[in-house]
Amino acid sequence: xxxxxxxxxIETGFPFHAMLGVKVEEMADGRVRLRIPFRDELLGxxxxxxxxxxxxxxxxxxxxxxxxxxxxxxxxxxxxxxxSVDYLRPAVAMDxxxxxxxxxxxxxxxxxxxxxxxxxxxxxxxxxxxxxxxIRRK
Numbered sequence: 255x256x257x258x259x260x261x262x263x264i265e266t267g268f269p270f271h272a273m274l275g276v277k278v279e280e281m282a283d284g285r286v287r288l289r290i291p292f293r294d295e296l297l298g299x300x301x302x303x304x305x306x307x308x309x310x311x312x313x314x315x316x317x318x319x320x321x322x323x324x325x326x327x328x329x330x331x332x333x334x335x336x337x338s339v340d341y342l343r344p345a346v347a348m349d350x351x352x353x354x355x356x357x358x359x360x361x362x363x364x365x366x367x368x369x370x371x372x373x374x375x376x377x378x379x380x381x382x383x384x385x386x387x388x389i390r391r392k
Contacts, residue, residue: 284356318385321354322364329392348373
């Protein structure tokens with residue numbers, strides 16, 4: 255599977271990703287950057303201008319798993335074992351970005367660190383996360 259096919263699969267091969275509008279911004283060996291375009295439905299409260307924490311944690315999970323997957327075979331399946339998210343500040347009502355870096359990939363497990371920001375300021379993180387993923391080799 256080539257990089258364009260993998261990008262298309264990440265964006266449309268999972269109905270939940272497609273519903274959120276997940277977009278692949280960058281992808282390299284051991285590193286992935288994703289974006290969820292802002293929509294009013296992603297707000298945490300109807301009168302708030304802040305994104306729901308579930309959107310943030312979901313993006314952390316997807317991004318971390320995809321980063322681990324870049325160091326596997328495309329046929330392998332990645333399943334989340336553990337996910338932790340530290341919410342650092344509110345995510346303003348703008349596009350949400352996450353970048354994951356693989357810390358370790360073994361025969362059966364992968365570990366990734368993820369940073370999340372909103373809008374156009376990648377230096378101001380709204381959350382950080384860590385994911386441990388089971389790798390089911392084909």
